[in-house]
Amino acid sequence: MSLRHALIGVLADEPRTGYGLLKHFEQSLAYAWPASHSQIYPELARLLAKGLIRQTGAGPRGARVYEATPDGLDEVCRWLRTEPDRRVRSDAALRIFFLWLLDPGEAAVFLAAERDRFRTLLAELERIEAEEEPRTPKQRAYRVALVGGLLTLRARIEWAEWALREVEAWR
Amino acid sequence: MSLRHALIGVLADEPRTGYGLLKHFEQSLAYAWPASHSQIYPELARLLAKGLIRQTGAGPRGARVYEATPDGLDEVCRWLRTEPDRRVRSDAALRIFFLWLLDPGEAAVFLAAERDRFRTLLAELERIEAEEEPRTPKQRAYRVALVGGLLTLRARIEWAEWALREVEAWR
DNA sequence: ACGTACATGTAAGGAGTTACATGATTTG
DNA sequence: CAAATCATGTAACTCCTTACATGTACGT
Numbered sequence: 001m002s003l004r005h006a007l008i009g010v011l012a013d014e015p016r017t018g019y020g021l022l023k024h025f026e027q028s029l030a031y032a033w034p035a036s037h038s039q040i041y042p043e044l045a046r047l048l049a050k051g052l053i054r055q056t057g058a059g060p061r062g063a064r065v066y067e068a069t070p071d072g073l074d075e076v077c078r079w080l081r082t083e084p085d086r087r088v089r090s091d092a093a094l095r096i097f098f099l100w101l102l103d104p105g106e107a108a109v110f111l112a113a114e115r116d117r118f119r120t121l122l123a124e125l126e127r128i129e130a131e132e133e134p135r136t137p138k139q140r141a142y143r144v145a146l147v148g149g150l151l152t153l154r155a156r157i158e159w160a161e162w163a164l165r166e167v168e169a170w171r
Numbered sequence: 172m173s174l175r176h177a178l179i180g181v182l183a184d185e186p187r188t189g190y191g192l193l194k195h196f197e198q199s200l201a202y203a204w205p206a207s208h209s210q211i212y213p214e215l216a217r218l219l220a221k222g223l224i225r226q227t228g229a230g231p232r233g234a235r236v237y238e239a240t241p242d243g244l245d246e247v248c249r250w251l252r253t254e255p256d257r258r259v260r261s262d263a264a265l266r267i268f269f270l271w272l273l274d275p276g277e278a279a280v281f282l283a284a285e286r287d288r289f290r291t292l293l294a295e296l297e298r299i300e301a302e303e304e305p306r307t308p309k310q311r312a313y314r315v316a317l318v319g320g321l322l323t324l325r326a327r328i329e330w331a332e333w334a335l336r337e338v339e340a341w342r
Numbered sequence: 343a344c345g346t347a348c349a350t351g352t353a354a355g356g357a358g359t360t361a362c363a364t365g366a367t368t369t370g
Numbered sequence: 371c372a373a374a375t376c377a378t379g380t381a382a383c384t385c386c387t388t389a390c391a392t393g394t395a396c397g398t
Contacts, residue, residue: 005269017350023348041349062349091255091258141269141270144337346395347396354390363381367375368376
């Protein structure tokens with residue numbers, strides 16, 4: 001359900017091609033909901049058939065430009081008022097529970113990799129944060145999501161640093 | 172891949188029934204990897220067929236008790252040394268990007284619900300934290316996971332409170 | 343000319359959800 | 371004796387991943 005609504009939601013802001021949507025997912029939405037082209041293109045065809053989006057034009061190389069229809073926008077707003085599915089899966093977080101099966105040195109390698117990944121991602125988000133002041137409503141919403149990422153990552157880095165000191169004591 | 176390894180990993184600590192594993196997932200692992208009985212039971216059958224777990228006995232009501240085999244333990248450790256899949260999907264986090272499609276009052280309702288959910292979850296984790304001192308290696312690993320949850324939730328609550336003040340300014 | 347990025351699609355298989363289905367034991 | 375919990379399974383469906391597949395336009 002999430003992917004189809006996110007696609008309409010992005011198209012509610014401005015018309016885009018399937019490829020444009022793909023790139024937009026890769027650049028920002030992927031932090032919350034990764035999606036590949038093999039999922040996006042068929043889903044766009046379904047949304048088109050249901051009248052939730054429509055094709056407004058064509059670009060070079062056979063690119064199709066879509067935009068959200070009023071029905072599509074209604075559907076997104078209805079979705080936003082429903083209870084979100086709070087289940088989250090994180091392979092990396094799951095592994096923490098089993099670190100005791102490795103020797104402490106190997107557990108430390110894992111935690112250091114986590115910390116480094118968080119740091120890299122934080123630097124990336126801080127770069128985006130510095131890029132431009134949010135002005136439009138959409139930009140302000142994206143900024144709210146961005147700040148969520150920043151605060152969460154800083155907490156995760158703090159945790160990873162603490163956890164590394166902790167596993168030192170396991171030796 | 173994650174579920175099958177997590178099942179072996181839990182059974183590496185002590186023998187359990189399928190139902191016992193289900194309850195254990197619901198109580199602690201679900202924060203990182205939710206799993207339902209309709210996934211767990213068939214997966215146990217597959218792990219048994221592959222020799223990664225074995226049945227050690229039977230409890231009342233036809234319950235089957237499993238434990239990890241040495242092959243299973245090797246497999247978990249191999250898994251722990253591979254690169255984790257860092258993709259994470261969060262329906263709730265995705266919705267943030269589309270809050271500008273609602274009016275600010277409705278966006279605030281969403282954010283307040285998020286904040287409340289985080290607070291409830293934090294209280295739950297703090298209760299678990301206070302329960303007992305970790306003593307065994309397994310308990311220490313679980314505590315590392317728990318502290319990760321605590322720090323992350325506190326950051327998410329801080330974010331939700333900031334975001335609520337932010338959307339007030341959208342009116 | 344060659345490589346990269348643009349642009350779209352399909353197919354097979356694996357993972358996960360929801361619903362259907364059944365029965366035993368304990369607790370009030 | 372009724373309800374809750376224990377205990378296990380299957381089936382249909384949806385979602386997602388990986389791989390296969392094809393062609394266009396642009397920059398160097």
